[in-house]
Amino acid sequence: MSDAARPDVDALAAAILAGERAALARGITLVESKRPDHRDQARALVQQVMPKTGNAIRIGMTGVPGVGKSTTIDNFGAMLIEQGHRLAVLAVDPSSTRTGGSILGDKTRMARLAASKGAYIRPSPSAGTLGGVTAKSRETILLCEAAGHDVVVVETVGIGQSETAVADMVDVFVVLMLPGAGDELQGIKKGVLEIADIITINKADGDNAPAARKxxxxxxxxxxILAPTSKVWKPPVLTQSGLQSxxxxxxxxxxxDHRAKHQAAGLFAKRRTDQNLGWMRDMLRERAMERLTRDPDLRAAIDVAEAHVAAGTLAPSIAVEQLVKQANL
Structure with a gap:
């Protein structure tokens, strides 16, 4: 980074650490930018605030469309704010294919939190990344923590592979389900049950209460019948009404309780460490692919190799080896 850009990053970092909402918004916009100069500044910004991160409870929340995630988060967050917490909600949405922007009105879906000074809501356009999860969600979590938010909720759209991606960046993964007669397992993949830390049946009120218990x-x-993923935790199944709190x-x-048991067993710190290592490796792969596709000669060679692989005239392993040699990797 140039010396001219550095003071701006220093000032932005100081403002974020002071809890200034506008500065947090600018910082997140910076880490989401694809401009090379912005990326340099974003890396410096994240590095500066790192000592003040890591103290929040990171919660992932998913569920099929219509399960009531937004209502649950709105009332759940309002409850936490009343208890003195500061909440950040990262609502990871599908992107508009025309603009790349968020197509869901997060601040209208979470009216109580939108009106609260103790909450910060950030819709994150996915711009085509895996399962609707933004590539920069991890950095956004760190900036929110640096700004003093001690609870961070990452809401997924509940489709594709976004659940696994979010589970890999949070401390506890909550899956919301709907009550129903005979349809309990419909629309939910076995893989989601395997990564769930907590399952809660939402809309368990009124006439729905018996169906929710079922x-x-x-x-x-x-x-x-599933093998437990943790030696200290068996995922509980709860019932709730997000609408009625x-x-x-x-x-x-x-x-x-999940956090306390994993901390006592030394598994909480290990999970965070494993996530950071996974984050580094993901970024390394991303940068390597950027290098391959940015070079016009390599890009042309990749196109040729892909055509041969698609035609069945070249084995994928041979194609990769040829490209690796050409790229001097």
């Missing part, structure tokens, strides 16, 4: 029993039975205290208590 659904919970089905999920408990399904979880019993019923059961949200239990959800929060369960999230804290």
């Amino acid at each position: 659904a919970a029993a089905h999920y408990r039975a399904a979880l019993d 019923d059961g949200l205290e239990t959800l929060w208590a369960t999230i804290k």
Whole structure:
């Protein structure tokens, strides 16, 4: 980074650490930018605030469309703010194919949080990244923590492989499900159950209450046949009404219990370490691909190799070896 750009980063870092919302927004915009000079500044910014990160509880939340994620997060977040917490919500949305921007109105979907000074909502356009998860969500989490938010919720769209990507950047992964008669497992992949730390049946109020209890029993039975992913935690199945804020205290208590048990066993720090290493490797692969595709000669060679592989005249392994040699990797 040039010396001229450095003072701006220093000032931005100081403003973020002071909890200035406008500065946090500018910082996130910076890390989401694809401009090479912005990337240099973003890396410097994240490095400066790193000592003040890592203290938040990072919560991933997913569920099929219509399950009530936004209502749950709105009332769950409002409850936490009343208890003195500062909340950041990163709502990872599908992107408009024309503009690359977020197509969901996050601040209208979470009206209580939008009106609260203790909450920060950030819709993150995915711009075509895997499963709707932005490539810069991890950096955004760090900036929110540096700004003093001690609870960070990452909401996924609940499609594709976004669930796994989000589970790999949070401390606890919550899956919201709908009550239903005989449809409890419909629309949910086995893989999501395997990565869930907590399952909660939403809309468990009024006439839905019996169906919610039945659904919970089905999920408990399904979880019993899956190998546990943690030696200190068996995913519980809860019931709640996000709309009526019923059961949200239990959800929060369960999230804290998950953290406490993993900290006591030394697994919490290991999970964070593994995530950071995975983050580094993902970025390394991304930068290597950028280098390959940015060079016009290599890009042309990749196009030729892809055509031969598609035609069945060249083995993929041979194509890769040829490209690696040409790139001097």
